[in-house]
Amino acid sequence: MLDVSRHFFTPAEVKALLAKLAQYKFNKFHWHLTDDQGWRVEIKSRPELTSKGGFRDPALHNHDIMAAKRAADENDPTSLLPQDRLVSRDGKTLYGGYYTQDEIRDIVAYAASLGMDVIPEIDMPGHSLRIIESYPELSCSGRAVWGKDFSVPLCPGNDATIRFAKDVYKEIFGLFPYGYVHIGADEVEKSHWAACPKCQARKAEYGLADEHDLQDWFVKELENFCNENGKTVIGWDEIASKPEFSKDAVVQWWRPWAPATKENAVKNGNGIILCPNEFYYMDLAQNRNTLMKVYCHEPVDEILYGHEDQVLGVHGNLWTEYVTSFESVCDKLFPRMFAVSETAWSEPEKKDAADFNRRVIAHLEKLDECGWNYRIPDPDGFCDLNVFTDSAVVSVTVPFDGVVVRYTSDGSIPGPDSDVMDGPMTIKEDCILKIRPFTSSGIGGQTYTARWSVSDYAEPAFGCDSGAAYPEGCAAGLMTWRFDGKFPDCMALSSAAPDAEFVSETVVLPAEPSSDFGLMFKGYVRIPEDGIWSFYTYTDDGSVMTISGRTAVENDGLHSRDEKSGQVALRKGWHPVEIRYFDHGGGFMEAGFILPDGTRRPFTKEDLCYSEM
Ligand SMILES: [Zn+2]
Secondary structure, three states, X not given: OXXXXXXXXXHHHHHHHHHHHHHOOOOEEEEEOEEXXXXXXXXXXXXXXXXXXXXXXXXXXXXXXXXXXXXXXOOOHHHOOOHHHEEEEOOEEEEEOOEOHHHHHHHHHHHHHOOOEEEXXXXXXXXXXXXXXXXXXXXXOOOOOEOOOOEOOEOOOOHHHHHHHHHHHHHHHHHOOOOEEEEEOOXXXXXXXXXXXXXXXXXXXXXXXXXXXXXXXXXXHHHHHHHHOOOEEEEEHHHHOOOOOOOOOEEEEOOOOOHHHHHHHHHXXXXXXXXXXXXXXXXXXOOOOHHHHHHHOOOOOOOOOOOHHHEEXXXXXXXXXXXXXXXXXXHHHOOHHHHHHXXXXXXXXXXXXXXXXHHHHHHHHHHHHOOOOOOOOOOEOOOOEEXXXXXXXXXXXXXXXXXXXXXXXXXXXXXXXXXXXXXXXXXXXXXXXXXXEEOOOOOEOOOEEEEEEEOOOEOOOEOOOOOOOOOOOEEEOEEEEEEEOOOOOHHHHHHOOOOEEEEEOXXXXXXXXXXXXXXEEEEEEEEOOOEEEEEEEEEEOOEEEEEOOEEEEEEOOOOOOEEEEEEEEEOOEXXXXXXXXXXXXXXXXXXXXXXOOOOEEEOOHHHEEEEOO
16 A cells, blocks of 8 residues: 555656566555545546645645654655655645546556556545545535544535545546445544534434444445445445444454454454554564564464455555655565565465575665665664774674665764775774665665773673583572553663562563563573673563673663664673563563674573572
C-alpha cells in the first residue's frame, strides 16, 4: 500500500515502484488515493475534489513543516518537498498533484502487464477533510475541522452524502477493473454525529441504537452499492468491531491491540488481509534490528490456526505523512519489503534468517548499482560508547563496496562532501564522531554518534583460572529484583522497593511479567581475557548495563525495541555486572556481548553467576 494523499508521487514514480515490487513477487497494489491531506484521483462529476483538494499550502501544513525541519536538522535532502510538486497560485506556493483518469488507466494497465492487480482506496466516512473543504454541506456542521481523536467525518444522515459517495465510486469502478475496492471505514470521529439532527433522524429511520450502528449502516450502504456493481469491499478492521457483520467484506487487520476484530472476522468467515502495525507499517522508524523483526514475524497466529484458508495475504503499508520524496519511499521499503514478501510466499519452517540476510545484501547491492535508494545496513566496527587505553584503531565495515562512509568530528551531520573513512583510523584522544554511510548515488543514510574515551583496565572481583565453573560461593544465574509499577527510567528503580526477588538463569524477562514493571539483575560476568570488551542491550523500553561500576550500555528512556552498545576495558576474570530495565506495556529484552566480527551473542548461563553469600 502506498499512501499518495499525505504526499504525492508522480505516475512515473508509481510505475517504477510497481515494476520493482513485481520483481519481488508483490501482486496487489493497494493505492491509498484520498485522505484528509489530499485528494489524488480525478472525479469528473466533482472537479473541486482535485482542483482544490489536490493542493495545500505547505507553510501551514504540519507534516510539511516537520519534514522541512528534519531535512535541515539531519542534513537530509530526501525530506524536502520535490520542486515539481510545487505550483504557484494567487501569489502562493502550493504543494500537491493528482492523477487524471487517463493516468490512472495507464498505471492500472501497466500494473496488469506486471501481473499486478490495483485496489483503489477511497476512504469514507472519516479521513474526508478534503471532501468537506470543497463540499461543506456533506459534513454535519459544515466545517472541515479536527475532532477529539480524528478529523470530522462525512454526515451519513445527509442524503447528499450518500449520492456523493455513490457518484465517486461509480467513476472509480470504471477506472479499476479488479474485483475489489477498499472503502477505508477506519478512525471515524463520531462525536459530531451525536449532535446532528440529520444523523439522529437517520438513526430513528433505521432503528439504529447508537453512532457505531450509524457507522455500520453507512458502511453497509456503500458495500451494497459496490456489490451491485460487481465489487467486493475491503475495509480496515474497524468494520469487524462487532461479532456480526457483512460476511462478504474482506477485513484488513492492522491493529495488534485489537485482536477481537481478527477473532470476529475468523468466526464470521470473512477473508482477512494481515498488516499488523508493529511489523508491516513501513513508515515506522528503522534501526539495526528492524529488518529481522519484520522477517521473523509470523502473522498467522493462534487465532488464525485452522483458518488459513481465510487469510488472503500479507500486506506492507507505507503511510507518507513524513515521506516526501521517492528516495525516502525507497529508504522505507527496501529491504523491509523483501522480508514481507518472503513471509508471504514461504512456509514458516523454510524461512532462514542467516540466508535471508546474505541474499538481502546482494539485492541491496543491485539496487545501489541501479541508482535506487534503500536503507543502508548498519556499518559495524564501533559502539555507541567506545574506550581505549593507549589508542584505538577504528575500522568501520560496510556491507558492500558501493557504500561510502563519511564522518565529522565537529558535531555536524556528515554530508556528501565530508571526509571519507576509507581505512583504519587511529584515535588517540577523547572524541565524538558522527559517522554516516552514503549510497553510491550520494544519498546519506542514518547518522551514528559514537564517543571514544580513554580508560584504564578494571580489575576483576574474582579470577577465573581455578577450573571451577564459578567462583567459590557463587552459583549460576543473576540475582533479580522485580519492581511493579510505572517507572519513567531505569534510575527510578534506585528509590523503589522490590516486589519480588529471584534468580534468573540469564538476562531474560520473567515468563509472565506484569504490564508495567522494572527489573534489576546483579551478579558477575566472566571475561575470558584482558581486553576492550563490547556489550549491547536490545530492549523495549529502557535499559542500562554497568560492569565493574562503569557504564557499559546506556539505553535508558521510553522507547520501542532499540539497541545501544558500549565498551569497557576489562582484565581477565569475573566482574560485577548490574543490568536495569523497565517497561511500559509489553516489553522485550536481550543483552550480551558484541563479538569482534559484529555478531551479537546474548549472555549465556556460562557467562554469569551471583554470590550466594
Ligand atoms: Zn450528520
